[in-house]
Every structure is written in C-alpha cells, then in structure tokens.
Amino acid sequence: MLETRIRNLLLEARDYARKQGLNAEFSFHRERSSLIRLGNSAIALSTAEELSRLDVSVQEGRRVGSWTLTADITSFDQLREALNRAAENCRNSLEKDYEPIFGAVEEPVDDTTGFDPRLETISPVAKSELCARVIKALKPRGTYDFSGSWSTGATEMYYLTTANDHEAYRKLTDGRLVLVLKDQVKKWELAVEKTQKRAGEFTAEEIIQEFEALLPIYEKNPGYKTEIGNQRVLFGPQAIAQLVSLCVWGGFFGRAYEEGRAFTSRNRFGDKIFSEMVTLIDDPTNPDVFGMPFDFNGKRRRPFPLVKNGIFTNVTYDSQTAAKYGKQPTGHDLNNWDLVFGTGTGPADLKSAMELAGNALYIPHLHYVHLPDPTRGIFTGSSRFNALLIRDGRPVAPLFSSRITDSIPNVFNNVVAVAARSVAQNESSTYERRAPEAQSVPAWLLCDQVRISDVADSF
Amino acid sequence: MNICSTVEKTVRTQLKRMLEAGCSFADVRFYDEDRTERLVLYDGNLEVNYQRWEKGIGVRVLKNGAIGFAATADLNAIPECFDRALANAEAAAQLLGFPKDMGSAQPVRGKYQPRFQQDPFAVPLPEKLSLLKRVDEKLKDNTVEHRMVSAHFQKRRIFYYNSEGTEIERWVLNTFAGMTVMARDKDGKAQRRSYELDSDGTGTRGFEWLANPQAFEVHTERIKRELGEIVAAETLPPGRRDVILLPGQGHLQVHETIGHPLELDRILGYELSFAGGSHVKPEMIGTLRYGSEKLNAKVMVVENSPGTFGYDDEGTPQYEYYLIKNGILVNVLCCRLDLGEANTKAGRVVVARSGASARAAGFYKTPIDRMTNVCIEWGNDGTLEDIIRATENGVILDMPVSWSIGSNREHFHFGCEIAWEVRDGRITRVFKNPTYQGHTLEFYNSLDMVGDRSTWRLFQVANCGKGEPNQIMEVGHGVPVMRFRNVLTGEGR
Numbered sequence A: 001m002l003e004t005r006i007r008n009l010l011l012e013a014r015d016y017a018r019k020q021g022l023n024a025e026f027s028f029h030r031e032r033s034s035l036i037r038l039g040n041s042a043i044a045l046s047t048a049e050e051l052s053r054l055d056v057s058v059q060e061g062r063r064v065g066s067w068t069l070t071a072d073i074t075s076f077d078q079l080r081e082a083l084n085r086a087a088e089n090c091r092n093s094l095e096k097d098y099e100p101i102f103g104a105v106e107e108p109v110d111d112t113t114g115f116d117p118r119l120e121t122i123s124p125v126a127k128s129e130l131c132a133r134v135i136k137a138l139k140p141r142g143t144y145d146f147s148g149s150w151s152t153g154a155t156e157m158y159y160l161t162t163a164n165d166h167e168a169y170r171k172l173t174d175g176r177l178v179l180v181l182k183d184q185v186k187k188w189e190l191a192v193e194k195t196q197k198r199a200g201e202f203t204a205e206e207i208i209q210e211f212e213a214l215l216p217i218y219e220k221n222p223g224y225k226t227e228i229g230n231q232r233v234l235f236g237p238q239a240i241a242q243l244v245s246l247c248v249w250g251g252f253f254g255r256a257y258e259e260g261r262a263f264t265s266r267n268r269f270g271d272k273i274f275s276e277m278v279t280l281i282d283d284p285t286n287p288d289v290f291g292m293p294f295d296f297n298g299k300r301r302r303p304f305p306l307v308k309n310g311i312f313t314n315v316t317y318d319s320q321t322a323a324k325y326g327k328q329p330t331g332h333d334l335n336n337w338d339l340v341f342g343t344g345t346g347p348a349d350l351k352s353a354m355e356l357a358g359n360a361l362y363i364p365h366l367h368y369v370h371l372p373d374p375t376r377g378i379f380t381g382s383s384r385f386n387a388l389l390i391r392d393g394r395p396v397a398p399l400f401s402s403r404i405t406d407s408i409p410n411v412f413n414n415v416v417a418v419a420a421r422s423v424a425q426n427e428s429s430t431y432e433r434r435a436p437e438a439q440s441v442p443a444w445l446l447c448d449q450v451r452i453s454d455v456a457d458s459f
Numbered sequence B: 001m002n003i004c005s006t007v008e009k010t011v012r013t014q015l016k017r018m019l020e021a022g023c024s025f026a027d028v029r030f031y032d033e034d035r036t037e038r039l040v041l042y043d044g045n046l047e048v049n050y051q052r053w054e055k056g057i058g059v060r061v062l063k064n065g066a067i068g069f070a071a072t073a074d075l076n077a078i079p080e081c082f083d084r085a086l087a088n089a090e091a092a093a094q095l096l097g098f099p100k101d102m103g104s105a106q107p108v109r110g111k112y113q114p115r116f117q118q119d120p121f122a123v124p125l126p127e128k129l130s131l132l133k134r135v136d137e138k139l140k141d142n143t144v145e146h147r148m149v150s151a152h153f154q155k156r157r158i159f160y161y162n163s164e165g166t167e168i169e170r171w172v173l174n175t176f177a178g179m180t181v182m183a184r185d186k187d188g189k190a191q192r193r194s195y196e197l198d199s200d201g202t203g204t205r206g207f208e209w210l211a212n213p214q215a216f217e218v219h220t221e222r223i224k225r226e227l228g229e230i231v232a233a234e235t236l237p238p239g240r241r242d243v244i245l246l247p248g249q250g251h252l253q254v255h256e257t258i259g260h261p262l263e264l265d266r267i268l269g270y271e272l273s274f275a276g277g278s279h280v281k282p283e284m285i286g287t288l289r290y291g292s293e294k295l296n297a298k299v300m301v302v303e304n305s306p307g308t309f310g311y312d313d314e315g316t317p318q319y320e321y322y323l324i325k326n327g328i329l330v331n332v333l334c335c336r337l338d339l340g341e342a343n344t345k346a347g348r349v350v351v352a353r354s355g356a357s358a359r360a361a362g363f364y365k366t367p368i369d370r371m372t373n374v375c376i377e378w379g380n381d382g383t384l385e386d387i388i389r390a391t392e393n394g395v396i397l398d399m400p401v402s403w404s405i406g407s408n409r410e411h412f413h414f415g416c417e418i419a420w421e422v423r424d425g426r427i428t429r430v431f432k433n434p435t436y437q438g439h440t441l442e443f444y445n446s447l448d449m450v451g452d453r454s455t456w457r458l459f460q461v462a463n464c465g466k467g468e469p470n471q472i473m474e475v476g477h478g479v480p481v482m483r484f485r486n487v488l489t490g491e492g493r
C-alpha cells in the first residue's frame, strides 16, 4: 500500500471533501524513472526523475471540474487548496446534457505483484555495462553504430473517491530496452527490443544472438525494392502491435462507434468482421501485459473481449461516453490498456513461419503509422527495422523502405496463419507521466493481399 | 531576481559544488510556476476542463564529456537531485563516444516576457467558457453532425542558472485554440473542416487574441460552408498535378520535412531509435541543394509565436538565421552541446554557434534540439489569386488530416481536409479526401511560386513530439502560399 504519510494525507483530504459536501475523486501518481539514451555507440544522455502528481476532480450534478498538481505532496494544506481549486473549477463549469458517472472504487485493490525493487533501483552503470557488451561484440564486424534507449522505473497509482471507503492501489516496475544497429555505409538498421517487468530478464548474450540471427542476410545482400501492389506479408511483433492499436482506435472506441465514425459503426455485435483467426481482448490478467487492475473511475478491470474468432463482440465505453449514450462504463477510463491478440496454431519459430509463408515480405516493424480514414479503417505506415524479402521460404535480402496503405478489415480478414507463441510488445510512452503498457501479440502474423502503396530506393 | 531566495541560494551553492566535483558545466531550470489549462467543448458539452500546476527543478551536469540529468518536484531535496545528475553523468562517461562540449559563452543576465494584454489565467473561467460556447453555437448547422471547440493556455515562469554565471528569468505565455466541424459524406466517411488560431505573426499572445472576434469567431461560417462543400464533393482523382499549399497545410509540410530533418541531434543519429534520423549529413551543410532557388527557410524571431521565448534552455538569446538560402542548406537547428561533433564529422566548421534551439518541455525534461520558428520567407509571386491565375492544372490544399513520413524524412504522405481544383487559372470545384506524396528534395526543388506577404501566416503547433523521455513542445511556423510542380496526388488502387 501507498506510503503511510501520503496515504493519510489523502484520506484526510477525502474526509475533508465529504465534510464540505463535495463529490471528489483523488488520483495520486508517483514515479521513479531512469533512462539511458544511446547514440553513436555511446551514452548520449542519462536521466533520473522522481515525480509525484495528484489529480483532483469534483462533480456537482452535471458539472465537473478538475485540478492537477505536479509537486511533492508535503502537507494537508496543499491538498485542501487543490480540492478547493477543483471545486471552484466545477462551480464555474458548464452543465453537460447528460448525467456524468461519478467514480467509486468497485472493490479494494492493493496490488504490488508487479513490483521488483531490483528493477526500480537498477543503476545506470549496470545498464551501461550491458549495452557496452553488445556494442563490443558486434561493432567490430562492420561499419556499425548503435543507438537506442533503456528506460526503467517504478510507478505507483492510488485512487479513491468520496463515494465509499475503498482504496485502489498498485505499484509496479517496468523496463524497455531498444537497441538499434545501423550500418553507416549501407544505411540499413536492425533493432532488438526487450520488455521487462523484473531485473535480469535478459542478457547481453541474448541480444547479441538476436542481432546475429539477422546480420548475415543484411551483410551479404543488397537492399531489395519490391513492387507496388498486393503482396503476402509476414508481420512481426511491433508491426502487429501497431495494427492492433490502430484497429482499436479506429473500431472499438464507444464514442466513435456511437457517432458512426468507427469502421465497425455499420456492424452489430455478433457480426463476423475479421478472419476467425483474429481474437482481440483487453485482458489485464494476461501474463505478458502489465495488467492494470482498476481504472480511474474505480471500475475493476476484467478481461474484455473485443473480437472473438473474428466475431465483433464489444466496444469500450469510458465513463463519459457511457453517460452520454446511456451505457455501462467498461473499465476504460485510462490510457494504458492490456491488449491481447490471441495466438493461433502456427509454428512458434520464425524460420518455420518463413517456410510456411513461401514468397512474402517480412515486415516486423511499422514506422509512423496513421489512420487517414478511420471510418473505413484505412491506415498507412512504412517498414523499418529488420525487414526481409522471403523467397521459397527463406530470407534472401533486406527490404528497402516499403509503405503499406490498406484497411484494417482487409488485413485482418486476409489472415493466413498466426503463431502459437506470444510475445510481450512494450507500447509505453514517456510523455508526461510514466504509464507502463504492453501488448501480448503472436510472434508473427501471416496475411495475404496486403497493399504495398509505395517503395523507396533506400532503407 | 525575486525567486524564492532559499532555492536560489541552494542552487548557486550546488552549481559551485558541481564545478568542484570535476564538472565542466552545470545548469538548472527552476519552474516556479508552470500552468496549463485545457478546455474542450464537444457537441456543446464541456468534456475537458483541465487545469494543471507544476513546480520543480531540472539539473544538468557535464562531466568527463558526458551529460547527466535529474529532476525533482521536491524542493527540499535539491542537493540530492544534483547528486543524481552527477552520478548519471559519471555512469554515462563509462561508455563515452564523442565527448560532449558546451564550448564557452559569456554569462548572460536577462529577462523575457512575451507581449500580452490579458493573462488567460486571470480571466474567470465563465468568461472563457462563454466565448467558447458562443463559437460552438455558431458552428451549429443542418450539415454539421459534430462540433468541437477548444482552447489551451500555458503560462510558465522559469529561472535559469548555469555555472558560467548566466541567470535568466523568463515567462512563457501561450494561447492556442481551434474549432472543427464534422459530418459524414455519402460514402459514410467522416469528413471535417477545421480552423486553428493563427496570425500574421504580429500582435499579442494573451486571451485578447482569442477574444477578438476577427481572429477566431469569424471563421465559423466559412468552415461550416466548406464542410458542406466537402461532403457533397467527389474524391480527388489520382494523378500528377501542381499543388498549391495554403499555410494551413504548408506549415506542417515545413515542420515535418524541413524542421525535423534539420535538427542536429537527428542529423548526428541521436534520435535514431525513436523519432528517426535525417537524410541530411553534417558534411552537406553549406552545399546541399535542398530546394529550388525560390526556397528560403529561416529561423525567425516572430513577435507573436510559441517559438519565441527570448532565451533558450541553455541561456542563449534568440536570433534570426537562414537554414536554407536560395535553395541551399546553410545551417541547422542546434544547441551548444553538439557543435564540436558536427564540425568534426563534417571536417570543417559547418555550424558556428548555437542556434538557441535547446528547449525542454518541463522542469522534468532535459533540453534537446528543437524547432523554434522555422519559417519560409514570403516571396514575390503575388497573392493567392495571382498564383491561381498562373496555374493550368492543380489543386489547392489545406489543413492536415493524416501524415506519415519516412524515418529519415526523405519521403512523405499527407492527407488534407479539402482540395480546390484549379483549371486554366481559376477554381473549378472542391474535392474531398485529397492526398499527396513525394520525396523531400525532389518536392522542394519543384517549388516554383512563393506568395507575397499577404499570403504569409504564422501557425502554431502545440504538440510536436520528440525525444526520450518523450517531450511535447510548442513551435511556430510562418509560411506563405507555395506552389509545387507536378506532384503525385490522390490514391489509385
């Protein structure tokens, strides 16, 4: 549970709000983050941040106001002021045309299962040593340079409201390492990514091996410029996670669905919208994801299927959208979900997947994806790291930058096979507050008739 | 300086201690007050009513050629924050590449405050909301299915100190606002038309700007009408044609394909694993033909812009300089830290001094190379009407809907809200779903008409994302109307 000093201050603030007759929600966030950033095979930057944030929200009938503070919480006076500001904000606000749903912690949560003190305090020296081993092993092989980053940290989230006496708390650690190897002359880039929940989950040797698996094909062959048109594509974990994010964004937000802006808006639950090999669940119980147990409306988060074997099952409603459209909130008052793309029956390893693919493009990573047309689920993005041309079941050449412009429904209807093995793909961003997020995705996804819309002469 | 004296005293002592500990440079940013307010009306409902207040310090030290950064919101733990920054620098020095070097600079003592009449945070919330509500009411129409009106205010007081004796107090004050109307076309596709608060680069930055009916409210009727035209229009047929970019689209084109690739940290490969690299290499500075003779890209100190802030986060005063002069790349966006590396890699001096581009998004973020006001100088090819008259087969494009850019910014694909077809010197009809794509250098080399001062507008970008840890920054782009020849437009399947 949260440190007693701050917890007591927050409980006192809740009691004070009740005495004032205020409906108030308090959400406290504390992070201890550190990051090393690599560039040109050296550490370019090493950072450490210790930050506390408090969000206070007050609801009065159809009015809502809030106040967010980034500062150390040291006294009750600070909390009282934050509450008064939120209350004033609420009073001066506009009435909505619907009744907002006030937050209440559904059941008490005190979850520290995802916390590893060794990962919280991993030193920049230890990180630097691991990276140095990788660089030392591979740099002499060619005109290579390394860049990347390794972010680790601990996050605490604590939520309570005046609606009841429950508290929801969770503390976890997370880490993400990305190492990029670039050939300075030939300009290609390879990347290895690792997601971690605890210290010591990977070694320098594993990373070296992952690079070594790709290096010969890149070292021995010139880049290949593929043709514009429909092609068979073998997607890798990062690309699959990008497709899942776009899919959820374009098709499974209740508001877009209700307003007819989602590519699912013309469908009813029960319709078959994707291949039966596609199952998408927001599942905080999946072992690959970081598993957020509650949301910031107090809902207990449980597995929430969006698509089951290609059948459209649900869309998500945050409390605002639920209130507006007369639905029940689904536990999605938060930015970081626990998305899972269900595994299939395809072989676990990439080599067998390539044999199965026959002639295809291997695109494990999509760069700068965007949804130009959410109503039809049309997305665009370019291949980047680790992309290969596959001929007769074998990788034969690195692939030049190739742009895919297609629709999510097309791609997810043209699934040929799905790996039986899952991979944790870190999708955290470090904008503003630390918010660990990972997806569980199959190690690969083979799709037919994917539209390549542009090809470059470079990587 | 009227900074809380204990913080100031502690900071000065700690800066001295860092020099004694072997650091060649150290600096501190103390955010005494950092306020943000966001208001969003969606279909008349106030769906975002967000106020944030931040306070804390960020410390950067340079030791043995390596940079360490630490930040804290706990003002009782300032010495510990310096210790963490020092430990970070010492750890980074263990895997050292090109040693970082701040060069030397004369100490600066300065103050900066943007021009404004009404502090948005002093304006009562009901007054702000009644303005937004009034705009929202005006956006109602039979063709409009959904409406959004938003305002976003920022106010910061930042004290900067470094070990060279520089001490600066500066205020940041920004007003952003936008409005969007949405409707589905006959194919069921959501279409939109929007307006973002822009200016001719002059004027004041406070609430008075937004409250001036001629600046903001005046656009409601136009965007409703144009949405109606988009919804009734056909999709832009694919093909090669001339593209006339209005500043609403031109500013993003410049942001993505001139601004980002000219950030020195990208050029040197420090952003590779995240945002990407650049097609520009240090040795190309001074020689690369980036565009046609008509292309003049310049960092400007614009009176009214979020990219104007007096001094950057290394204490360098802002000044004006060309990035691209008559089509030739002559400079890049840089701070003090990487000049030595760029010049060594180029084998000659390609960047002589800091471009005052070091900017951090908050006290808990470290300064990185950033855009400020990356502008295109206006030209002498007349007004928009003149450019239309001179165009046989083209489209006029405005406001981004989607964008996707190659990792080295060498190629791009943009979707826009609206296209007006130009045939034989006049506008003939509106098209929906316009897109265009190209390769950066080829595209800028096809620039053949640059509009005059009457076409030049300063657009504010409130959400430029970059860096790790990620940072969101506010920048400005002043651009005229520009015509590019023979561009690939539309989507063919």
Ligand SMILES: [Zn+2]
Binding pocket: B255, B260, B463, B464, B465
């Ligand atoms: Zn940007």
